[in-house]
Amino acid sequence: MEESGSILCDLGALDSLSDDEIQEILNIYAQFCAATEALLNDTGNLSLRSEFVAHVQSLCKHGLESLVLNHFLRALEENFETNGAMEFWGHFDAYQNIALLNTCNQPHSDEEVREVLCKALEEVSLKKKCQEEFLSILVHVLQSYKYDVMEKGRQYDAETEVVRVFAKYQLLVSSVLMATLPRHFPDLLHWYFKGKLEELSVVMAGELNGDYESQCKDDMDLDGKGRISSKSGQRDFHESYQLEKFSNIHQLVKNIGKVVLDLRSLGFTSMAEDAYASAIFSLLKAKVDYLAGDDYRSSVLEPIKEWIRAVPLHFLHSLLAYLGNSADNSSPLLSLKSSLAPHASSFNSGVDTPEGLIRWQSRLEYFAYETLQDLRIAKLFEIIVDYPDSSPAIEDLKQCLEYTGQHSKLVESFISALRYRLLTAGASTNDILHQYVSTIKALRTIDSAGVFLEAVGEPIREYLRGRKDTIKCIVTMLTDGTGGNSNVSGNTGASLLEELNRDEDGQENVGLDDDFHTDDKQAWMNASRWEPDPVEADPLKGGRTRRKVDILGMLVSIIGSKDQLVNEYRVMLAEKLLNKSDYDIDSEIRTLELLKIHFGESSMQKCEIMLNDLIDSKRTNSNIKATIKVPSQTVDLKESTISMNDFDATILSSNFWPPIQDENLNLPASVDHLLTDYAQRFHEIKTPRKLQWKRNLGTVKLELQFEDREVQFTVAPVHAVIIMQFQHQKSWSAKSLAAAIGLPVDVLSRRINFWVNKGILTESRAADSTDHVYVLIENMIDTSKNVSNNGNNEDLMVGEDEGEGSVASVEDQIRKEMTIYEKFILGMLTNFGSMALDRIHNTLKMFCVADPSYDKSIQQLQSFLSGLVSEEKLELRDGMYLLKK
Amino acid sequence: MSISRYWLTRSGDESKNFEWHAVASWTWNAQDETCGICRMAFDGCCPDCKLPGDDCPLIWGACNHAFHLHCILKWVNAQTSQAHCPMCRREWQFKG
Numbered sequence: 007m008e009e010s011g012s013i014l015c016d017l018g019a020l021d022s023l024s025d026d027e028i029q030e031i032l033n034i035y036a037q038f039c040a041a042t043e044a045l046l047n048d049t050g051n052l053s054l055r056s057e058f059v060a061h062v063q064s065l066c067k068h069g070l071e072s073l074v075l076n077h078f079l080r081a082l083e084e085n086f087e088t089n090g091a092m093e094f095w096g097h098f099d100a101y102q103n104i105a106l107l108n109t110c111n112q113p114h115s116d117e118e119v120r121e122v123l124c125k126a127l128e129e130v131s132l133k134k135k136c137q138e139e140f141l142s143i144l145v146h147v148l149q150s151y152k153y154d155v156m157e158k159g160r161q162y163d164a165e166t167e168v169v170r171v172f173a174k175y176q177l178l179v180s181s182v183l184m185a186t187l188p189r190h191f192p193d194l195l196h197w198y199f200k201g202k203l204e205e206l207s208v209v210m211a212g213e214l215n216g217d218y219e220s221q222c223k224d225d226m227d228l229d230g231k232g233r234i235s236s237k238s239g240q241r242d243f244h245e246s247y248q249l250e251k252f253s254n255i256h257q258l259v260k261n262i263g264k265v266v267l268d269l270r271s272l273g274f275t276s277m278a279e280d281a282y283a284s285a286i287f288s289l290l291k292a293k294v295d296y297l298a299g300d301d302y303r304s305s306v307l308e309p310i311k312e313w314i315r316a317v318p319l320h321f322l323h324s325l326l327a328y329l330g331n332s333a334d335n336s337s338p339l340l341s342l343k344s345s346l347a348p349h350a351s352s353f354n355s356g357v358d359t360p361e362g363l364i365r366w367q368s369r370l371e372y373f374a375y376e377t378l379q380d381l382r383i384a385k386l387f388e389i390i391v392d393y394p395d396s397s398p399a400i401e402d403l404k405q406c407l408e409y410t411g412q413h414s415k416l417v418e419s420f421i422s423a424l425r426y427r428l429l430t431a432g433a434s435t436n437d438i439l440h441q442y443v444s445t446i447k448a449l450r451t452i453d454s455a456g457v458f459l460e461a462v463g464e465p466i467r468e469y470l471r472g473r474k475d476t477i478k479c480i481v482t483m484l485t486d487g488t489g490g491n492s493n494v495s496g497n498t499g500a501s502l503l504e505e506l507n508r509d510e511d512g513q514e515n516v517g518l519d520d521d522f523h524t525d526d527k528q529a530w531m532n533a534s535r536w537e538p539d540p541v542e543a544d545p546l547k548g549g550r551t552r553r554k555v556d557i558l559g560m561l562v563s564i565i566g567s568k569d570q571l572v573n574e575y576r577v578m579l580a581e582k583l584l585n586k587s588d589y590d591i592d593s594e595i596r597t598l599e600l601l602k603i604h605f606g607e608s609s610m611q612k613c614e615i616m617l618n619d620l621i622d623s624k625r626t627n628s629n630i631k632a633t634i635k636v637p638s639q640t641v642d643l644k645e646s647t648i649s650m651n652d653f654d655a656t657i658l659s660s661n662f663w664p665p666i667q668d669e670n671l672n673l674p675a676s677v678d679h680l681l682t683d684y685a686q687r688f689h690e691i692k693t694p695r696k697l698q699w700k701r702n703l704g705t706v707k708l709e710l711q712f713e714d715r716e717v718q719f720t721v722a723p724v725h726a727v728i729i730m731q732f733q734h735q736k737s738w739s740a741k742s743l744a745a746a747i748g749l750p751v752d753v754l755s756r757r758i759n760f761w762v763n764k765g766i767l768t769e770s771r772a773a774d775s776t777d778h779v780y781v782l783i784e785n786m787i788d789t790s791k792n793v794s795n796n797g798n799n800e801d802l803m804v805g806e807d808e809g810e811g812s813v814a815s816v817e818d819q820i821r822k823e824m825t826i827y828e829k830f831i832l833g834m835l836t837n838f839g840s841m842a843l844d845r846i847h848n849t850l851k852m853f854c855v856a857d858p859s860y861d862k863s864i865q866q867l868q869s870f871l872s873g874l875v876s877e878e879k880l881e882l883r884d885g886m887y888l889l890k891k
Numbered sequence: 892m893s894i895s896r897y898w899l900t901r902s903g904d905e906s907k908n909f910e911w912h913a914v915a916s917w918t919w920n921a922q923d924e925t926c927g928i929c930r931m932a933f934d935g936c937c938p939d940c941k942l943p944g945d946d947c948p949l950i951w952g953a954c955n956h957a958f959h960l961h962c963i964l965k966w967v968n969a970q971t972s973q974a975h976c977p978m979c980r981r982e983w984q985f986k987g
Binding site for chain 2: 615
């Protein structure tokens with residue numbers, strides 16, 4: 007375009023030219039072309055240069071500078087393309103599938119590739135330098151000519167002209183290279199930088215062990231110069247091997263810097279930068295992956311940051327310093343060569359001010375945060391599974407999230423993990439609850455406001471509400487530190503009760519700390535950690551107690567109401583207390599005290615009375631046994647008699663216990679006698695109070711002695727009574743045995759299964775087909791099936807295999823309470839025909855206000871109604887209940 | 892088969908091999924269910940008490956009406972002149 011411009015200007019002059027002159031110009035031009043050709047192809051011949059200069063000068067005289075320049079540039083381009091670029095790329099042809107080499111073991115050694123790259127770069131740079139030299143000769147000639155012409159006229163800006171020409175050349179070189187760029191070259195670069203960086207990080211990792219580490223950290227805060235000086239200072243007091251290492255690093259950085267510089271001069275600034283940036287990032291990612299791993303027991307954020315500071319930043323610092331220095335040393339044109347890289351200039355200027363470095367640092371750190379966060383979020387489920395151990399990982403995640411703010415990512419990924427892995431039919435309620443509690447605790451660390459916790463917890467709560475044994479499991483978790491249920495997986499150690507205790511302890515410690523630690527820093531930390539209490543918070547309670555109420559509160563919110571939980575606890579407590587053969591209730595008292603703190607004293611009143619009964623019983627029991635009159639023992643001294651010494655009793659305040667299943671039972675005469683004596687004595691001591699025996703309750707410890715073995719059992723009275731009948735009669739028919747014990751036959755056959763299962767009795771059909779015969783197995787050898795049972799039966803508890811306790815379950819209680827309303831409901835439906843569930847519920851609430859007032863939930867009503875449906879009293883059609891016709 | 896007593900153990904140690912731990916509930920054995928004053932169960936305790944039994948005993952009047960001790964004492968003390976049984980309006984006298 008410029009060419010055409012200059013031609014236009016010369017058009018007038020063209021007419022005035024004579025043929026000779028034209029001929030001369032053509033001659034000179036042809037000579038010039040030849041000279042150019044020769045010059046470019048054959049270096050080092052000085053005579054060629056002077057010839058070339060002469061031709062240029064003569065052409066200039068004819069006003070053909072621009073033509074000369076353009077031709078020369080084109081010649082340079084062609085020459086560079088054929089010689090420089092082709093050769094340059096030719097070096098890399100062997101590594102076309104370099105991308106694949108990253109994964110598998112490379113057939114070419116690292117060194118080889120690196121050497122080839124360095125050599126190629128060097129060659130092409132040399133070529134370029136040579137061409138630049140020629141260009142500068144030409145420009146110089148043109149300049150001097152122009153200077154002569156312009157002298158008389160206006161000022162001529164030589165400087166910008168030179169810069170323009172060189173920029174043009176630079177562009178030319180870049181475009182030639184870019185146009186012929188093989189596809190694998192960026193990969194090759196990336197791979198090269200990665201290899202170099204790895205090498206560097208290995209060298210530096212060795213250095214990290216020394217005290218250099220701390221120094222390095224400090225250095226980063228200083229500017230580049232300060233750093234270098236401190237480095238040189240360090241050299242003095244470090245040992246020779248440190249020095250060697252340092253020079254190693256220096257050498258490495260210099261090598262890399264040279265490559266970068268060469269690339270930059272070829273116009274590959276941004277490509278080089280991309281390459282080493284991506285190399286750094288992939289190295290960082292690998293490092294994060296390596297450090298983070300699957301171990302959540304230690305915090306990795308700090309080591310990662312340290313590593314960033316120690317390796318990539320150190321490298322970048324040195325690199326930028328090196329580039330900056332050589333940029334200063336070489337031509338001032340370099341800054342203009344970076345036209346392909348818009349932010350390269352900031353790096354050049356970043357040598358003195360660490361601005362570029364700081365940008366790099368925050369870029370790297372953000373990347374590290376994000377990588378770690380993604381890693382941790384993907385594994386959050388596992389992290390939470392072993393929560394108390396994995397709290398460092400949670401702490402890391404918290405910091406990452408503070409930085410990146412991608413909380414929603416966490417919520418989404420975690421909820422889907424929960425749905426997929428936890429909220430399935432295969433997971434036991436206990437496990438879900440444990441995970442829920444751990445989740446609450448872990449997420450509370452990350453997000454103290456509880457917003458995300460709310461989002462994450464909702465699916466779990468929703469799911470748990472659909473499970474029947476949720477309340478039971480929660481209560482078990484609350485009360486049982488060791489996990490009495492055998493089907494509970496191993497992690498019950500972290501039971502809620504322990505958690506409550508820990509909270510308690512922690513609280514006391516915090517309280518102490520507050521008293522003793524009054525330094526300003528602590529106070530400030532406390533103040534900055536302050537958060538407003540929730541709106542519904544009870545101002546009477548201290549803010550600190552809320553921390554643990556939180557978890558319980560969230561568990562209670564699954565169930566619906568505190569009362570339900572307390573009620574379930576009472577039933578379980580009753581079961582436990584009734585099965586105690588001693589009066590040791592220390593752990594129960596402890597639990598109760600803790601629960602009292604959480605649920606209030608009044609709601610735990612009944613439970614307290616139950617425990618108190620046990621304490622009173624112990625006292626009364628020893629009192630009675632100490633003061634009872636002897637005659638009972640003298641009555642009969644047969645072998646099977648038991649004395650008062652073998653007898654204990656628990657005395658209940660039955661009004662405060664859950665409804666107790668009563669079952670009539672004929673006790674052996676000797677035992678019955680004891681009971682009577684005991685009750686008599688009680689009446690004497692506590693007039694006018696009387697005892698009413700619950701004959702089917704309690705525990706009996708007995709040892710069965712056979713011909714060849716002795717087996718110990720702890721059983722319910724029913725079982726004891728049954729087996730005692732076999733003492734004198736080896737074989738009983740079911741009917742006669744039932745009559746002797748005073749049980750219905752069907753109950754007996756259910757109970758006696760206990761002994762059949764233990765291999766003590768066998769069951770066989772009697773001649774009369776409606777009856778069964780039970781026979782005692784005297785000799786173990788007769789049956790081989792019970793070998794495994796031998797000896798270790800001591801721990802077998804009452805009623806275990808029957809799945810029915812001595813206390814009516816909560817469901818039974820509710821059903822019993824609901825039967826009162828059956829009449830109301832039937833009456834209602836007779837009047838109204840059919841009614842929907844909530845209408846029945848509301849009507850009951852409206853009309854059943856007096857003794858006993860209707861206080862059941864709609865769910866309880868629903869289950870009661872479905873009971874009535876299955877009893878065929880009602881019918882459910884399209885959500886409406888109606889009387890069965 | 893036999894069920895051994897503790898003195899029958901062969902090893903001769905004193906560990907008991909037979910223990911019967913029974914369960915019973917106590918009752919005041921009052922004819923009525925609830926206290927005529929506080930309407931709470933006799934086998935429970937009066938509204939002022941937390942623990943039933945010894946801590947909240949029953950008392951019978953000469954008229955054979957029973958009340959929680961605390962309830963009737965409150966009643967008796969509240970009367971200006973001679974107290975009467977809240978149930979039968981007879982003069983209140985503690986039995987025996």
